[in-house]
Amino acid sequence: METLWFILVALMLAAYVILDGFDLGAGAIHLFVARSNLERRAILRAVGPVWDGNEVWLLAAGGTLYFAFPLLYASSFSGFYLPLIMVLWLLMMRGIGIEFRNHVEGALWAQFYDVMFSVSSLLLAVFFGAALGNVIRGVPLNAEGYFFEPLWTNFRVDRNPGILDWYTVLTGVVALVVLAAHGACYIALKTEGELSVRARGLARRLWWGVAGLTVVSLIATLAVRPAMLDNYRNYAAGAVFPLAVFASLALMAYYLSRERDKAAFVSSSVYIGCMLAGAAFGLYPYVLPATTEPAYSLTVHNTKAAAHGLSVGIVWWILGMVLALGYFTFLYRLFRGKVKVSAEGHGY
Amino acid sequence: MDDALAVDRFQFAFTVTFHYLFPQLTMGLALLLVVLKTLALKTNDESYNHAARFWARIFGITFAIGVVTGIPMEFQFGTNWAKFSHFAGGVIGQTLAMEGMFAFFLESAFLGLFLYGEKLLGRVGHWVAAFMVFLGSWLSGYFIIATDAWMQHPVGYTVAADGTVHLESFWKLLLNPWAGWQYAHNMSGSVITASFVMMAVGAFYLLGRKHAGQGRIYVRVGVIAACVFSILQLFPTGDQQGKMVALHQPVTLAAMEALFETRDGAPMVIIGQPNMAELKLDNPIMVPKALSFLTYQRWDARVHGLNEFPRDLWPDNIPLLYFSYHIMVGLGTLFIAITVVAAVLLWRGKLFESRWMLWVLMLSFPFPYIANTAGWMTAEIGRQPWLVYGLMRTEEGISPTVSAGNAIFTLLGFMGMYMLLGMLFLFLIWRQIQQGPAVIEEPRKAGAVA
Numbered sequence: 001m002e003t004l005w006f007i008l009v010a011l012m013l014a015a016y017v018i019l020d021g022f023d024l025g026a027g028a029i030h031l032f033v034a035r036s037n038l039e040r041r042a043i044l045r046a047v048g049p050v051w052d053g054n055e056v057w058l059l060a061a062g063g064t065l066y067f068a069f070p071l072l073y074a075s076s077f078s079g080f081y082l083p084l085i086m087v088l089w090l091l092m093m094r095g096i097g098i099e100f101r102n103h104v105e106g107a108l109w110a111q112f113y114d115v116m117f118s119v120s121s122l123l124l125a126v127f128f129g130a131a132l133g134n135v136i137r138g139v140p141l142n143a144e145g146y147f148f149e150p151l152w153t154n155f156r157v158d159r160n161p162g163i164l165d166w167y168t169v170l171t172g173v174v175a176l177v178v179l180a181a182h183g184a185c186y187i188a189l190k191t192e193g194e195l196s197v198r199a200r201g202l203a204r205r206l207w208w209g210v211a212g213l214t215v216v217s218l219i220a221t222l223a224v225r226p227a228m229l230d231n232y233r234n235y236a237a238g239a240v241f242p243l244a245v246f247a248s249l250a251l252m253a254y255y256l257s258r259e260r261d262k263a264a265f266v267s268s269s270v271y272i273g274c275m276l277a278g279a280a281f282g283l284y285p286y287v288l289p290a291t292t293e294p295a296y297s298l299t300v301h302n303t304k305a306a307a308h309g310l311s312v313g314i315v316w317w318i319l320g321m322v323l324a325l326g327y328f329t330f331l332y333r334l335f336r337g338k339v340k341v342s343a344e345g346h347g348y
Numbered sequence: 349m350d351d352a353l354a355v356d357r358f359q360f361a362f363t364v365t366f367h368y369l370f371p372q373l374t375m376g377l378a379l380l381l382v383v384l385k386t387l388a389l390k391t392n393d394e395s396y397n398h399a400a401r402f403w404a405r406i407f408g409i410t411f412a413i414g415v416v417t418g419i420p421m422e423f424q425f426g427t428n429w430a431k432f433s434h435f436a437g438g439v440i441g442q443t444l445a446m447e448g449m450f451a452f453f454l455e456s457a458f459l460g461l462f463l464y465g466e467k468l469l470g471r472v473g474h475w476v477a478a479f480m481v482f483l484g485s486w487l488s489g490y491f492i493i494a495t496d497a498w499m500q501h502p503v504g505y506t507v508a509a510d511g512t513v514h515l516e517s518f519w520k521l522l523l524n525p526w527a528g529w530q531y532a533h534n535m536s537g538s539v540i541t542a543s544f545v546m547m548a549v550g551a552f553y554l555l556g557r558k559h560a561g562q563g564r565i566y567v568r569v570g571v572i573a574a575c576v577f578s579i580l581q582l583f584p585t586g587d588q589q590g591k592m593v594a595l596h597q598p599v600t601l602a603a604m605e606a607l608f609e610t611r612d613g614a615p616m617v618i619i620g621q622p623n624m625a626e627l628k629l630d631n632p633i634m635v636p637k638a639l640s641f642l643t644y645q646r647w648d649a650r651v652h653g654l655n656e657f658p659r660d661l662w663p664d665n666i667p668l669l670y671f672s673y674h675i676m677v678g679l680g681t682l683f684i685a686i687t688v689v690a691a692v693l694l695w696r697g698k699l700f701e702s703r704w705m706l707w708v709l710m711l712s713f714p715f716p717y718i719a720n721t722a723g724w725m726t727a728e729i730g731r732q733p734w735l736v737y738g739l740m741r742t743e744e745g746i747s748p749t750v751s752a753g754n755a756i757f758t759l760l761g762f763m764g765m766y767m768l769l770g771m772l773f774l775f776l777i778w779r780q781i782q783q784g785p786a787v788i789e790e791p792r793k794a795g796a797v798a
Contacts, residue, residue: 048460048464049460049461049463049464049465050460052415052456052459052460053453053456053457053460055415055419055456056448056452056453056456059419059422059448059452060445060448060449060452060453061448062422062423062448063422063441063444063445063446063447063448063449064445064448064449066422066425066426066433066437066441066444066445067437067438067441067442067444067445068441068445069437070433070434070435070436070437070438070441070512071434071437073425073426073433073434073437073441074426074430074431074432074433074434074437074747075430075434076426077423077425077426077427077430077433078426078427078428078430078747078748078749078750079749081427081428081747081749081750081754081758082754082757082758084423084426084427085420085423085427085758085761088419088420088423089761089765091416091419092416092417092419092765092769095412095415095416096412096413096416096769096772099408099409099412100409100412100772100776103409103776103779104776104779142749144748146430146747146748146749147749148749148750148751148754305437305438305441305514305515306438306508306514306515308514308515308516309438309439309441309442309514309515309518312442312515312518313442313445316446316449316450317445317449320446320449320450320453321449323449323450323453323454324449324453324454324457327453327454327457327458328453328457330457331457331460331461334461334465334468335460335464335465
């Protein structure tokens, strides 16, 4: 049962990264790729109706994590106290940046919110990458299953690491580049004219970074945590994840060169999903490895909630998910197609 | 505030109080938007659609701030209250996760449709979108109330060998009797806030002699809703909620009323300051026997005083609890008086000419915010010293590894951030009110907010 919940939480987090990932990525490159006020409004128009719904995946995944693995929620949220609270502040600034930019006419007002939207999106991408890096590298858990990490210590990977060390900085950069490319694909898909062309060009250039960093981060991960290979050795079927990562990466390059934006965006989504699935597969059954004593590590088994709650949860989880997928299919279908922003009115 | 417990408590109290200033408007407004959209459909009067568009813009701005200040609430259960989360996650994790799955997805998806999709959806489709936003936000409210109700009156759980609680009955958790009345009372309070805000804006337009047609709609809808819900707020919801407290938290009831000694025929205090050094009320003015009657329907019923309970079970800030409760009740009474008079004037067709009454309506919108906040303070300070009533004391719930220094850092950050958010909110709302409903015929371009 806990294995099933591990998969469900991982799926929800992957859905969050793929969905909110494109609007985070779009935000991160907002200032570079969109030059005029009209183009910037087009980007906001493309993320406007969906970003809030995308962010709900984070909340829903958090809530599911809370009820299925209470100790993991308690331990990780208090241990990652500082970066999590900063994530909250960044999420606030970003939400405000998107929502309030066009409430007041004026170049200064718009510039302020553009920068706020872009900088907070960029930093969030880095934070999320660093968070995943922390989970893979492990944290200094004590015997009760709690820890506290300062923002940084000596930037080395050892018994008492900080949130940031060379490895988590690397994963942060990987996340930024991957999501920026993902966002560029989305902008290319959802806008038209020069903006779309420029976004596609940026996606092509970022692709090289994505490909290079995929290899580098793979090597670094195996160096930091050789145990990631254990599951792959025991279950050969796991090889499907790394294979799919490279296949989708190749397809992304192909479709980008053919200007097939939708296929490129889907490839990028598959790539992100498989990267995360590969990491989750390698981690299982660990959910938060300890750098202190291996026995202190948190696993799905020692953090799970009681059986009855988990069984009841399956019923409403499936019901809720069917409903949610229904709403989102409807929403995305209704707002499908390219956004059009004229100097005066509004799109759609 | 050099110990982590005090900072953790203050941070949660501060962030949740600030947060709830926004949902109490949007939840109530969601209902009023459905009312306006229904009137538009039924009467074919386009002015109701203008009204709905104007209030949708107010709704959108408020909702955005409500969303961004709401995320920290769920996070803080883990960041600052880790021991509590570990202890209770198996039970209240259910309701919190269900809020995400059933309410947030619904709300966020249909809000996008409601704000951006009026042309695409058509008249009936847009009404459905408004209704779904209402449904989502009210469901969200229920799951949060059910979570709080479990902390106030835990049901449907067993205590496991490791000391944490496990879910025993899903339906008992979801249908906690405490939750039912608390929800009704809270949602009614939310409609009161929204309808007071609506009639204040309407009165502002009528007094300023601009957008008079729209102003009359706001005042009419606002006064009727405010009158109905102000009465529901007292009876039956407030009354039943009080009886729940008397039944399950008698020490809290004694502290709310500052009843230091057990009495037959206990009076209800109107004015008086709790004197904790001498355990008495200074300069009290009381209604004899009223507390006994309201609690037990008998004038001579015995009400338990604080003297019957050991001191370590008393709420730890009795004066604040006492004043919160009395402010809530006093304002609630005032709302009934104001709205009944306004409703009578409306009934007799004199309200729009009664400038003095319009002044009263315009100036009274802050008070429901105060009353709702005071009500929540009554509930949560009244729960002390427990985090989960009878099961876990507040000091046992905090994160073991988060120091006071780190907590103060984030508390100050939240305060600075929320001050800016608050100023931005007031500025944008003021602009919307000044621009008025008729200036723009449809929701403004991008970012008219999701």
